[in-house]
Amino acid sequence: MARSKIRKSSKSSVMNTGRRVTLNPKLARRSFLKISAATAALTGVAMTTKLTKKAHAAGKTTPYEGSKTVRTICTYCAVGCGIEAEVHNGVWVRQEVAADHPVSRGAHCCKGAGAIDMVTSPKRMKKPMKRVNGKWKAISWDTAMTEITDKLKDIREKNGPDALHFNGSAKVSNEMAYQIRKFAAFWGSNNVDHQARI
Numbered sequence: 177m178a179r180s181k182i183r184k185s186s187k188s189s190v191m192n193t194g195r196r197v198t199l200n201p202k203l204a205r206r207s208f209l210k211i212s213a214a215t216a217a218l219t220g221v222a223m224t225t226k227l228t229k230k231a232h233a234a235g236k237t238t239p240y241e242g243s244k245t246v247r248t249i250c251t252y253c254a255v256g257c258g259i260e261a262e263v264h265n266g267v268w269v270r271q272e273v274a275a276d277h278p279v280s281r282g283a284h285c286c287k288g289a290g291a292i293d294m295v296t297s298p299k300r301m302k303k304p305m306k307r308v309n310g311k312w313k314a315i316s317w318d319t320a321m322t323e324i325t326d327k328l329k330d331i332r333e334k335n336g337p338d339a340l341h342f343n344g345s346a347k348v349s350n351e352m353a354y355q356i357r358k359f360a361a362f363w364g365s366n367n368v369d370h371q372a373r374i
């Protein structure tokens with residue numbers, strides 16, 4: 177998704193190399209970051225003063241006492257940008273971009289900038305959710321697994337194994353990608369691909 181945004185929004189970063197149109201990764205990335213920053217700035221202006229004040233009041237600018245900085249990698253996609261994670265009492269409390277990281281080179285994309293939300297966001301999904309009459313409802317893992325497997329079996333019996341497509345994500349690890357591929361093979365279909373190719 178990020179790549180298609182870059183392609184649309186950054187004409188100057190596109191190099192025409194004869195038959196194929198490719199991106200200049202350096203220019204494309206920088207342009208994307210500038211556009212992201214501009215969008216963030218406009219969004220910030222649009223926020224109410226009340227909300228901005230609340231956010232500033234909750235913000236803590238100095239390190240937590242006794243915290244340590246752990247260098248890690250953003251797992252949102254396969255690019256692998258660097259994160260400096262502040263860890264306090266074993267809990268990830270804050271993040272900064274690893275400015276000298278050879279991949280991120282001083283910035284994160286909008287997904288990586290909020291990577292800590294995977295851990296701290298109150299909106300983080302902790303249970304399977306099912307939409308019932310237009311509203312999301314938390315259900316148990318047993319119920320979710322039973323309903324999904326019943327539906328899968330139903331699709332397979334009525335329409336055959338090729339009625340299903342298995343789509344991997346940039347978020348999955350090598351091991352998860354291997355499992356998705358294996359599952360598709362056991363299922364009996366070659367309909368397996370990756371989101372970035374589609």
Ligand code: SF4
Pocket residue numbers: 250251252253254255256257280283284285286287288289
């Ligand atoms: S910050 Fe994370 S999601 Fe964004 S490009 Fe880097 S690795 Fe991918």
